[in-house]
Amino acid sequence: MTNLTTWQLDNWKFKEATAEEWYTATVPGCVHTDLLDLGMIEDPFEGKKELDVQWVDKRDWEYQTTFEVTEEALKQEYVVLTFHGLDTYADVRLNGHSILKANNMFRIWKVDIKDYLQLGENTLHIYFHSAVQYDLDKPDQLGYNLPADNDHSEDGGVGEKKLSVFARKAPYHYGWDWGPRFVTAGIWKDVTIEAWSDVKVQDVYLEQQHITEEKAEVLAHVEVETTEAQQVTIKITDQYGWEHTQQATLEAGQQVIDVPFTKESPRLWWSNGLGAAHLYQFHVEVVSSTDQVLSDYQLTTGLRSIKLVRKADEAGESFYFELNGIPVFAKGANHIPNDSFETRISKEDYRHEILTAVDSNMNMLRIWGGGIYEYEAFYEYCDQYGILVWQDFMFACSMYPGDEAFLANVKQEAMDQVKRLRNYACIALWCGNNEMDSAWTEYIEEAGWGWKQRYNEEQRQAIWQDYEQVFHQILPEVIDQNDPVKDYWPSSPMQDLSGTSSQHATFDSVTRGDMHYWDVWHGQQPLEAYKQNVGRFMSEYGFQSFPEERTVRTYAQEQEMALESDVMLHHQKNGAGNRLIKTYMDSYYQEPKDFSSFLHVSHILQAEAIKQAVEGHRLHMPYCMGTLYWQMNDCWPVASWSSMDYYGRWKALQFTMKDRFKPTVIIADQKEEQFTIYAVSDVIKQQEATLIYSLYDFNGSLLDQQHQQVTIEANTSSKLIEEDVANIASGDRSQTLLRCELLIGDTVVDSIDHLFEKTKHLNLQNPHIKWELADDGFVLTATSYATNVWLQAEETGFFEDNNFNLVPGIKKFVRYCQSLDPEVTDTVPVKQLQVTSMYDYITK
Structure with a gap:
């Protein structure tokens, strides 16, 4: 029987540091949500009330609780206090003794507190320094602002100072071009205590070295801490009765025992659409010579091989994921935190998002680097339902300092998060950051976002050297040491880690690496440009819409229901966003009759835009092997690029993606007077099918119909028909449509309507x-x-x-x-x- 007692601390209270009165706090939580629960601030999502709560992040705050300690707990050799998440600068005292100074929201803090405990009641006190005040002088100390263009510094009352880069804290807390500025503080994850003696399994990592349908060769790294040397047996079992044992000699202290094992004919884990996402429940036990279980550890994971394939080919170099030996066309979206106050996100919120992905025929989500390393529930649902995860480290659209303390902090953060997440079957890739390589473009002077030109030569060299230390040295070393079977990609997007101009992803270099394409939207190119600008892996692109009317009415009053009202502009964090929606709408649709109609037509416009992009990417398969649109979700009710709004309501885009992400689809592509029909399939076997294309007028009269037997090639795009438009639709195109149906046997696997004119010109x-x-x-x-x-x-x-x-x-x-x-x-x-x-x- 294990000598382990675990309990979670609750019954917290909080106050503003200079105040006398304490109030009830919710932990996990943050100051903003505690103040909101008490009615001390109004809902900051309504109207422009975000601006009314900017005072909160200028104050220091205190949290405190008491807990009982028994004689039995005090008799244990170790009593360890674990903070799974402190946001962010926190001084921790136990019974008046200083035990910790935390400075990173993403680290896991462990302290042996046995020497500070007393029998009976104990008091734990946490003083949270204002992250804004704590970092306010750092730009002056550095001598310049580092790039952080998404910081809403002016809204926060700190002028032009860019502070997000100094705090190891969720970047989106400081504002983004889809999110508000709430620089939170508080205990954002559980606080637990473990009391134990003799032996404790601290961690288990299953390094999946070679996985096939015939056998799985796994090396279990069992991290054990013990107070004295002894002979033990390491036993590993699963839910089916399989068992593997190995004798081991433990030395006093902490060590890692390597236990190789093989499972014959394993049930493999597959991504959505390719097969079942099978999970094994492994139980690891350390057993004494007298058959007593000294300590145990449980984990759930899937057995699979996953790798990023980058091979030279005729066009350049491939960029795709191979799962269990099968090339996977990645279909999905970019994920941001589901709430500005992440502690409000429930397991049901995560379940809804992942089930939305599954129902939408997705197989991958990218956790973008400006949010948080997600809660366990996110990855658990991805494991359960077969959604691969592209995992960014939390760095985005900024350049960061490189002093010794900052680098050491980042290294420990990376170790904590890699070790926490590495056993999840869904993790497909570790990525260093979002858009920083392409924004700076060290090796192309005229490219990038204009960042380099803000600095003198000495400053430029220092900033780039700091960048290289984090993303080309520290992070890959951490992964190599802690999760060596997974691939690392330094920045998204980029072409290669070459140290030359060929490193950076630019719009004229789409034959290697991954690509973010924003000339549609930010560059105001027409929607048709999506199909003309296709890279090897499209990891980001997007188009905005408003949320639906009932969501808009949660933040706007009747008199504010107008495109240019103050509130509507406040809930549009991309400066030109509302104007761009209207400009594109004017190009493709007739004028909506009122604002309510405008809101919904913005959904239709967004869906059509991303449909064109996705179809363009899929019909270029296998040249292109991934399409992840921006973005899946929202952190508050807002006009944004999301396909599902803050309340989980599907926009038209989500339904369109469900249709266009089906395993086998037909795609009609019209370029001026040339018309082509493609079949695109993710199915890993060839299919024989019937293509029926029927020409109708808008009254439903069948003008022409053709049947054609076609072969759909496995896991690729196939051209089925190429014709002049005049040969298909010779009449009034404003009142004509072509319905294309693909049948395998008697089953219609896909059906689309092709319109020969823009919707704007339809009668x-x-x-x-x-x-x-x-x-x-x-x-x-x-x-x-x-x-x-x-x-x-x-x-x-x-x-x-x-x-x-x-x-x-x-x-x-x-x-x-x-x-x-x-x-x-x-x-x-x-x-x-x-x-x-x-x-x-x-x-x-």
Whole structure:
């Protein structure tokens, strides 16, 4: 029986440092959420109230609790206090004794507190220094501001000072071009105490050295601490009764015992769409010579091989992930924290996001480097449902200091996080930072974001040397020592770690590495440019929309429901954002009849933009092997690039991605008068299919129909048809559509409508959409062609499909499900369905 007692500290209280009165605190939590719970500040997401709470981060705050210690606990040889997350500059005292000075939100702090404990009541006190005040003089001490263009310094009342780079704290807390500025403080993860004697397993790392369907060769690194030398047995078991044992000699102190083992015919872990995400539950025990379990450790992981493949080819160099020997086309999005106050994120929030990814046929999410290393629940759900994770370290869009103390802090942070996350099957890649290599572009003077030009030569050299120390030395060394089987990529995007001009990702260098493409949106290029600018792996690109009206009304009053109102501009952190949405909308759609319609047409515009991008990327497979749009989610209600808003409500984009990320799709591509149909498949075997393409007018009359037997090649893009547009649609293109269907056997695996003109130029008539209840859903019909049909119901549930089109004479069936969980098949009974289409939104 193990000699281990564990308990979690609760019953916290807090106060402002100069105040007398203490208030009840929630831990995990932060000052802002505690003040909000007490009604001492108003909801900072409403209107412009974000600006009213900027005083909070200028104050120091104190947290305190008491806890009981028993004689039994005091008899143990070690009593260790663990802070799993302190945000950020914190002085910790136990019974009046200083035991810790913390300075990194992302580190795990452990202190042996046995010598400071007393029988009975003990007092733990934490003094949080204002991160703003703590770092306020650092730009002056350095002699210049480091680049951190996303800091909302002016909103925070600190002028032009860029402070986020000095604190090892979530960068987005200081503001971003989709998020507000709340520089938090507090205990953001659990505080626990462990009392133990004799032996303790501190950590287990399963280094998956060689994994195939025939066998899994694993090296278990078992980190053990013991108070005296002894002979033990290390026993490893799983949930199926499999067992492996090894004798070991423990020396007094801390050591790592390596235990190699092999599992024959393992059940492999696969990403969503390729197979089951099978997980093993491993139990590691240290057993004495008398068969007593001295200490144990449990972990859950999947057995799989994952690597980043970069091989020279005719076009340049590949960039794709290979899972269990299979090349994977990565389909997904970039993830940011789900709340400005991350401690409010629930397990259900994470589950909803990951189930959204699964239901949307995604297989990868990128945890972007300006947020947080996510909570365990995020990775657990990714493991469970087969979502690969591209994991950035928390550095983004800035350059950072390189003094000795900062570098040592970063190194320990990286070690803590790599060790915490390395056993998750979902982790596919460690990435050093977001956009810093391409922003600075050390080896191309005229490229980048203009950062280099702000500094003299001596400063430039120092900044770049500091960069290289972190991203080319410290981080890869930490990974090599702690997770050697996974790949490291220094910065996203980049071409290669060459130390020459070929290192940096620029728009004219798309044949190697990964690519962020922002000429559509920031560069104001037309949507069609997405298909003309395709790299080997598209790790970031995006297009904005507003959230839906009921979300907008959570932060705006009736009189503020206008594009240029102060509140609407405040909830648009990208300076030109509202203007860009309108400019693009004017190019592709008729003018919406009112602001409510404008909000929804912005969804349609966003969906069409990212659809063009994704189709462009997929039809270039295998040249391009990944598409991760910006962004999956929001941290507050805001106009942004997200496909799912702060409340988890799907925008039109999310439904479009569900459709365009299907394993096998057809893509119609029209370039002026040339028309091409492709089939793109992620399926790892060749498929024989029938392609049916039918020409209709908007009244539903069938003008022409063709059937063609086609071969869909495995795991690639295949060109099926290439024709002049005039040979397909010779009549009035403003009232004509081509419906393309792909059948494998009798099953329609994909169906698309191709319009030969922009929606703006279509001659849409009132479609008089009707719906009726059917078994487990609804059947919809229209009398005239309806585009962007949108369904809403008062009852809580999830539409199986939305933002679709209706052809007169062809019925559409849609289910309304209780849950996104694929194992829950129940539907929701709906009394009333609200149905609209593009016709309802435009000025008549």
